[in-house]
Amino acid sequence: MAKWLIKAKYIITLDEKDSVLEDGGLLIEDGILKKIGSYDEVAKFSSDNHKFIDRSDSIVMPGFINAHTHIPMNLLRGICDDQTLEVWLNDYIWKYEPRMTAEDSKTGTLLGCLELIENGVVGFIDQYFYVDEVAQSTDQTGLRALLCPGVFAPSAESKTIEESFDKAKEIIEKWTGKNKLLSFGLGPHAPYSVEKDMFDKLRQYAEEHNLPIHTHLSESKYEVAQAQEKWGMSPIERVYDLKFGSTPLLAAHCVHLDDNDRKLLKEMNATVLSNPQSNLKIASGIADVPKMLDAGINVALGTDGTASNNNLDMLEEIRLTALIHKGIHYDPRLIPATVALRMGTINGRKAMGLDSDGLVEEAAADIIFFDLSATSNNPCINPVSNIVYSTSSRDITDVMVDGKWLYFNKEHKTLDKKAIIEKANSITKRILSQGIIE
Amino acid sequence: MAKWLIKAKYIITLDEKDSVLEDGGLLIEDGILKKIGSYDEVAKFSSDNHKFIDRSDSIVMPGFINAHTHIPMNLLRGICDDQTLEVWLNDYIWKYEPRMTAEDSKTGTLLGCLELIENGVVGFIDQYFYVDEVAQSTDQTGLRALLCPGVFAPSAESKTIEESFDKAKEIIEKWTGKNKLLSFGLGPHAPYSVEKDMFDKLRQYAEEHNLPIHTHLSESKYEVAQAQEKWGMSPIERVYDLKFGSTPLLAAHCVHLDDNDRKLLKEMNATVLSNPQSNLKIASGIADVPKMLDAGINVALGTDGTASNNNLDMLEEIRLTALIHKGIHYDPRLIPATVALRMGTINGRKAMGLDSDGLVEEAAADIIFFDLSATSNNPCINPVSNIVYSTSSRDITDVMVDGKWLYFNKEHKTLDKKAIIEKANSITKRILSQGIIE
Structure with a gap:
């Protein structure tokens, strides 16, 4: 070497x-x-x-760590903006996403990795389906990744949640130990989309194999209200109640928290994966990052998928995190530059279990x-x-x-940029044109 | 041609x-x-x-229009971040800015124009002192500009406000008609720093010469409270009371407005020059752009000076404007992409009196x-x-x-990038080292 x-x-x-x-x-x-x-x-x-x-x-x-991505979604960049969540999901995401095949997702991953590398990302934490294909593509790039097969159904890959969990276990078993830069976790989508029994099974499997659990928590006001209605508790209280935190807990979003939620996240030693641009764009709100930091919670930054961002530019997330809380709270001392930079680098490394x-x-x-x-x-x-x-x-x-150059003098050393972009465009064209002829 | x-x-x-x-x-x-x-x-x-x-x-x-800049301040990029306004002003801006000579400001302007051009800006609206020098440099670049000599004292250029106004008139008379890409206006700093008598004289001069007036209005909560205390009215009501709007009124910031303020701005046919990143960074707050647009006000976007931004990247302002109101108001339909793009282009052209x-x-x-x-x-x-x-x-x-290329295949056609950057760095070094040996 x-x-x-x-x-x-x-x-x-x-x-x-x-x-x-x-x-x-x-x-x-x-x-x-x-x-x-x-x-x-x-x-x-x-x-x-x-x-x-x-x-x-x-x-x-x-290098930056992009702590929350759905990497194959790069194929759907810009598919729908400026619309309500209902329109975004019903008329676009749920219509076009299922047309992405396992084979397509390999190219989507490569397109995403091109963008991650150009944006100075050295590692990313992903949650999606088709993770065998995501791993195959990431394996070629030289990037670090913590890949968390989504446990969610129905998806293009799994009809039932049991099938989805089986698939996740299969992928984790297949890939563990194959590439020291790739590690794995479980990605139960969210407390509202995964029932208690399945959560219990997931947690037990995670404990046996010492796997992180990566899930979406308290992203929208609606989600928190629904949780209160269904269980009489917040989504954070729910996962605490389900005894999460026995293995590393990666809590994506956490836009709507109260003091008790923050206390529990700290007690569970969770890392919050905050996605400020995506939260603005789909109008979830603004996570109170200063309060999370005050509570001693490790907060890392991510972009979320490009269908709600619409890029993988970590510096934008760092800059926005350094700026927005100053303006909201009328205090220019909040989130100084170095703190924001740590959130985009070191704190993400902690979440991935790397040196920090x-x-x-x-x-x-x-x-x-x-x-x-x-x-x-x-x-x-x-x-x-x-x-x-x-x-x-x-x-x-x-x-x-x-120790390996993935990008040197602005040239990719592991990926063929032109070929990937060409292939990605032809796939997106097919996905969209299927839509038009329907 | x-x-x-x-x-x-x-x-x-x-x-x-x-x-x-x-x-x-x-x-x-x-x-x-x-x-x-x-x-x-x-x-x-x-x-x-x-x-x-x-x-x-x-x-x-x-091309983009950067509707509010203090262009020579590029020499002070990053001089102070994450501090209260008092520290920023007393320990940094007011300490170092006076060490910038008229000659220095030429290089500061060229450095700023390099950055504007690379960021796709075709015209900018400036307010600063040393405007004769700013005009000399801008004249070399091929950019459009509406230059508004600041009427403010004391500054490095003028001890009294009368001197500052005389200087402004002299510059406007010297430059009018010299370069069709350059136009001029008056830049009274703000209602709180310019007395009524001077405002009256300025307005009369502006009317005689049909000049726009470019001023800072309602940037901070404190400023609005002070105006209420001093005049029993908001800064917007104050300029309305002073009969502004008889020539084009360019109102920078307008972060803290009420319904009546918006009504008066519309009545004065003012353009609001909104600077969202700067407003966040120095913790002034977030201007309610959707309400201004609803009131029928022309809103253009700017970066403000690089001592409070810290760059001249208009796309960042456009993106932030498209994103932030969605998140604050929980409505993803607010400020759709095209509306934000117009604010960074067409609306700024209107403010400059160009085709739009x-x-x-x-x-x-x-x-x-x-x-x-x-x-x-x-x-x-x-x-x-x-x-x-x-x-x-x-x-x-x-x-x-x-119709002229200022930048072609990422090469500057009117400016010597390397020489400008070298000279700018040596000036900044001198300004800072004077600080250290004091």
Whole structure:
């Protein structure tokens, strides 16, 4: 495996002191960060076996984690905007999504992974059906992923929820241990769509195999009202009551919480997967992230699927998280830049069970590079400020995961961009034209 | 002057029917759109004198208007984030801004214009001091601008407000008629910083010369409360009382309005210049744009200065405007994509006194191109949706203003990017280092 010596103008470490190093160096061996510090110091440990990469006009930092995706849905980008949830679901998603075949979902995944990589994502947490195909495609990309087969029915893949659970177990058993970058969890869709018996079975299976559980909780006001009506408790109280939290709990959305919900999430040691753009776009509301952080909850950020976002740009989620709470609460000190950046990186790593101490010795070499020659990166009075409030994901030039370049000088190293886009477009065209001729 | 025949995959016209043309053509002569329609039809009107530009893998649309900037402030990007207004002003802006010389502001303007062009902006509305220098720099860029010398004191340029007004008049008289792309207005800072007598003089001068007045109104809750205390009326009522609206009124921010304020703005035929990211970042709040639109007010979008944004990316403002009101009001139908796109283009043109019927025959050739081969532009089920919700400003490949290319295949045609950035960085370094040695 290759060894690298990298020189960078700035290194945003996100270590425990949030150190930013100027004229820094990184020594990478076997996918691991062996040395980090001033370039001159680090270079002393290098040998002829280390390839030198000059990034003296770049900012390097930990790569982003997209903590909540439905990756094959990239095929349906922009299929419906600005409509009520009913129209969005009945006239679009539930009409077109079933026309996506297992084979199609491989291409949808590759299209999504192209976009993740270009946006500086080094790992993602997914929940969808067709996870065998999602895993096959992700396996080719060099990305990390925590894939959580959805337990939900009816879907294009499963008629009943039992079938869906069996399928999930089969996929997990097939894939476990195959690729160290891929891990697996269970994705029961939501308390309102999965009954207690099935939740109990899921939890037991998760406990036996030490699997995270990834579910949608308290996304809309309506969902919370329905839960109160059905069980006399909130969706969070419901999963607490069902004894969740015995394995890592990944709670997507959590837009509508009260103090007790936050207390229970903390007690269950849950990570909240917050998706601020999607929550705005489908009008779910705005999650009170500052209160979650105050309650000590680990909050990671995600984009959600591109049918409700409509892209996989993590920097947009980080920027929005840093900005929106300031305006709502009339307090510019809420969610400072570094806190937002951690939510888009380190906190997502925690949710995936990866190292999460930032760029320190022995951390995985999962790093991304921002071009300092980009206009919006000048002047660079404060590199963290520029990343969070000024630059664009398009200023990312390179992405390294586990010591391998997935993207280098803006060229994909593991994927054939042109071929994937061409194939994806032909699939989407077929899905839509089936609709028209019906 | 050159003549162009352009072929594009999609043309988003923003005409009265919001037509989107597929496989479209544009014929441009002397800075004017002579023909628009299907490529095959338009091509029939071309001759050997028309240079052919193939953009069959692009979306073309009207360029953005950045309706509220303080352009030389680009030199101070990222100087202070996440702090109270008091700290931001006292410890940073008022400390460092006066160290920017008139000469520095030329470079600051060029840096800002580089960024505007790359972000697809074809015109901007500015308010700052050093406007003679701002005009000198803008004159080199090929951009349209409505420059409104700030009437405010003390500033780096003027000790008293009378001096500031004299300077403004001098600049307007010097520049009027010099460059057809540049127009001028008056920029009284705000009702709370400009007394009645001066406002009366300004209004009279504006009436005599038919000049727009560009001022900050109702940006913060505090400002509105102070106005009530001082005059027993809101800032909007105050300018109405001062008989504003006799010439075009450009009202920046308008975050805190009541129904009567909106009624008066409509009556004064004002354009609101809304700056959603800046309003969030410095915690002013969220302007109720849907209510303004319901009241029939022309609302244009701007970024504000980069000390409170921190970039000049109009697509971010358009996207945020399309998203945020959906989430706040739990209604996904609020501010549909096309409405947001109009606010970032056509409505700003109205504010600048330019043609505002979209891409129709005889309109100015102020157009921008988005790359359809960008990953986030695939699939392209709906080009308007992709622009507003998925693509990035960095997918803009070309910018034409008044029939001239300012940016072509991502290369600047009027500005030396490297030299400007180098000079800007050395100025910012000097401004900051003066700070450190004090």
